[in-house]
Amino acid sequence: MKILTPINSLQEVEMLAENGAEEFYCGLVPEEWLQRYGGALWLNRRSPKGGNVQTFAELNALIAAAHQYGIPVFLTLNAPAYAPEQMSMVIDLARRLVEEAGADALIIADPGLLVALVESGLDAPLHLSSLAATLNGRAIDFFRQWGVRRIILPRSVTLDEMRHLAEAARGVVELEAFILNEGCAFEEGYCPTSKHHSVGAYCTGLADMEASFFTARGDEVPAAERREVNALLQDYYRWLFFVNNAGCSLSPEGLPYGPCGLCAIPQMHRMGIASLKIVGREASSWRKLASLRLVKAVVDRVRQGRPDDEVRTYAQSLRTPREYCQSGFMCYYRWW
Amino acid sequence: MKKCAADERWRTKRDTSPMIEWAIHMRDSRAVRTCDGRLPALSPNSNGMADVHRLALRLIDEYFGTLTISRVYFGNEFCQHLIPSLASVKEAYGAAQDRGWRFSLLTPYVTDEGLDKLRPLFAFLETQGEPVEVVFNDWGVLQQLSSFPHLKPVHGRLLDKRLRDPRITGLYKSAPIPIRTAVQRSNVTTSPYLALLRRHGVELVELDNVMQGLDIDFRNTPVGVALYVPYGFVATGRVCMIASLHQPQRERFRPETKCHHECQQYVTVYTYARPPWGNEEQRFLLKGNTHFYAHTEEMLRFVFSRCEHLGIRRFIYQPGLPMWLS
Numbered sequence: 001m002k003i004l005t006p007i008n009s010l011q012e013v014e015m016l017a018e019n020g021a022e023e024f025y026c027g028l029v030p031e032e033w034l035q036r037y038g039g040a041l042w043l044n045r046r047s048p049k050g051g052n053v054q055t056f057a058e059l060n061a062l063i064a065a066a067h068q069y070g071i072p073v074f075l076t077l078n079a080p081a082y083a084p085e086q087m088s089m090v091i092d093l094a095r096r097l098v099e100e101a102g103a104d105a106l107i108i109a110d111p112g113l114l115v116a117l118v119e120s121g122l123d124a125p126l127h128l129s130s131l132a133a134t135l136n137g138r139a140i141d142f143f144r145q146w147g148v149r150r151i152i153l154p155r156s157v158t159l160d161e162m163r164h165l166a167e168a169a170r171g172v173v174e175l176e177a178f179i180l181n182e183g184c185a186f187e188e189g190y191c192p193t194s195k196h197h198s199v200g201a202y203c204t205g206l207a208d209m210e211a212s213f214f215t216a217r218g219d220e221v222p223a224a225e226r227r228e229v230n231a232l233l234q235d236y237y238r239w240l241f242f243v244n245n246a247g248c249s250l251s252p253e254g255l256p257y258g259p260c261g262l263c264a265i266p267q268m269h270r271m272g273i274a275s276l277k278i279v280g281r282e283a284s285s286w287r288k289l290a291s292l293r294l295v296k297a298v299v300d301r302v303r304q305g306r307p308d309d310e311v312r313t314y315a316q317s318l319r320t321p322r323e324y325c326q327s328g329f330m331c332y333y334r335w336w
Numbered sequence: 337m338k339k340c341a342a343d344e345r346w347r348t349k350r351d352t353s354p355m356i357e358w359a360i361h362m363r364d365s366r367a368v369r370t371c372d373g374r375l376p377a378l379s380p381n382s383n384g385m386a387d388v389h390r391l392a393l394r395l396i397d398e399y400f401g402t403l404t405i406s407r408v409y410f411g412n413e414f415c416q417h418l419i420p421s422l423a424s425v426k427e428a429y430g431a432a433q434d435r436g437w438r439f440s441l442l443t444p445y446v447t448d449e450g451l452d453k454l455r456p457l458f459a460f461l462e463t464q465g466e467p468v469e470v471v472f473n474d475w476g477v478l479q480q481l482s483s484f485p486h487l488k489p490v491h492g493r494l495l496d497k498r499l500r501d502p503r504i505t506g507l508y509k510s511a512p513i514p515i516r517t518a519v520q521r522s523n524v525t526t527s528p529y530l531a532l533l534r535r536h537g538v539e540l541v542e543l544d545n546v547m548q549g550l551d552i553d554f555r556n557t558p559v560g561v562a563l564y565v566p567y568g569f570v571a572t573g574r575v576c577m578i579a580s581l582h583q584p585q586r587e588r589f590r591p592e593t594k595c596h597h598e599c600q601q602y603v604t605v606y607t608y609a610r611p612p613w614g615n616e617e618q619r620f621l622l623k624g625n626t627h628f629y630a631h632t633e634e635m636l637r638f639v640f641s642r643c644e645h646l647g648i649r650r651f652i653y654q655p656g657l658p659m660w661l662s
Binding site: 161235 | 498601
């Protein structure tokens with residue numbers, strides 16, 4: 001079980017490698033894309049300037065430095081869909097990332113790009129993004145046919161479901177699971193809304209809208225029921241706050257809030273999950289480091305063979321304030 | 337006949353292609369049996385969305401005249417808790433057969449538990465005389481369909497992953513050409529994607545009518561295209577807010593929350609308190625686990641007037657928010 005860490009600059013390699021990163025992922029947006037689309041359309045799920053390595057030269061150096069530590073680097077080409085006129089540019093970019101920069105794998109989501117890359121003969125492992133929404137064993141079979149090496153499970157997969165998927169995948173494809181930072185209110189692969197800063201995430205924006213409940217016949221909900229549904233709505237908005245990283249804030253100890261699966265690591269380790277993904281390419285170096293340390297502290301105890309209960313208690317003790325953790329709203333995987 | 341003032345090129349019912357098939361999404365077998373073969377004048381189950389349907393029906397009449405239904409859609413695209421029972425599929429299929437209508441089963445994205453619910457439905461439909469369509473919105477469902485060679489897979493609209501955000505994408509119509517073109521086209525029309533579909537025997541792709549407009553031309557592609565009217569989906573997910581209504585706080589908003597079909601009781605309408613783009617008229621409709629938008633007059637006129645150019649082979653009319661418990 002590896003710890004997969006986001007990175008977006010050469011300067012972060014040493015810091016993250018020395019603190020336990022075992023795999024890196026990052027993105028790069030070429031100048032050609034920026035000239036054509038500016039920041040209006042995203043090549044890889046992060047804004048061009050905010051979450052990406054800025055130049056090929058820096059990427060080359062980043063990958064070379066990571067390889068010095070024996071750490072592979074995966075590159076994101078994970079837009080949910082590329083339009084017909086974008087496809088050739090993305091395929092060319094894929095080739096440059098692999099053949100010139102030395103990327104160890106490409107993270108993709110668009111089935112059309114998957115087929116195009118396989119048929120292009122590009123010699124690179126392909127990781128299937130959570131945006132492909134691989135929720136069942138037959139979907140694993142489907143993508144396995146196309147030579148996918150790793151599948152990133154959607155955040156909505158429960159631990160029970162993950163166990164079954166891990167059995168279906170055993171020996172044929174690796175599984176990666178989210179472990180820290182940033183949730184999704186919807187199924188990520190079925191939420192093709194904009195994350196552009198001018199509107200923000202659709203789910204986040206719901207709290208700024210007026211919500212009116214109606215019966216199925218279109219009548220207003222009676223007053224007694226309205227109190228109940230309004231209370232539900234307030235809980236929902238509170239859950240959305242945690243899903244969206246609790247406002248990207250840090251605890252007094254400097255640790256990141258936001259969705260977390262730390263206390264499920266012992267179970268995921270037994271299932272044979274290949275990699276634990278920390279989200280946040282766009283985050284500050286400090287936040288990346290704090291996230292990595294948090295995950296590593298728990299993974300180390302699992303690797304030492306400590307009992308599950310002890311690991312869970314320890315993991316929960318790291319999440320302060322306690323009421324955030326105990327609310328259950330900060331959990332990817334509520335295993336209790 | 338009313339003139340389409342906004343665009344002289346818009347067609348009217350006299351010169352619209354007669355090759356378009358009209359399907360209706362039926363909530364249950366009773367609806368199939370009682371339908372008179374035309375679009376319903378106004379559905380009693382329109383969830384307070386009568387204005388949406390009034391508009392759609394008026395424009396359908398304007399562009400196409402009186403329609404004859406020839407296909408029934410049955411099932412659900414968004415939630416595995418709304419997968420119909422085998423008994424209800426048998427009833428609906430039988431009712432459609434009695435009417436001489438073709439049958440399409442809608443399926444949602446699913447976990448393995450959802451796939452287990454679908455298999456008996458596929459097994460039943462597989463044994464029927466005429467090949468039945470199954471609309472898949474999950475690649476695992478398509479993979480499962482390979483075990484049922486008599487069924488015809490149709491690519492569902494949830495797999496059209498193009499940017500579709502009704503809050504903002506309408507503004508892309510005035511964006512620079514490369515941006516506008518990219519959001520109006522679909523990855524479904526790339527040659528590798530089409531090759532993938534052909535390999536799996538897919539001959540029809542369903543899309544939503546999106547705010548930014550459609551720049552597609554399926555006339556010369558190996559697959560046809562179908563569009564839904566009058567709702568598109570914004571986002572959907574396994575966490576269903578309303579399913580948590582009677583759950584203790586700590587148990588709320590989990591993908592595995594026990595469903596009691598609370599979605600059948602409520603619709604939530606979101607409107608802007610502070611409209612970001614002057615779009616104060618917009619509203620988003622939440623039913624169960626899915627947010628929807630309603631088609632505007634401009635959107636409907638756009639596709640109705642360009643059916644032939646877009647290569648539209650079928651429209652699917654949904655007489656209410658498509659979250660029925662069949």
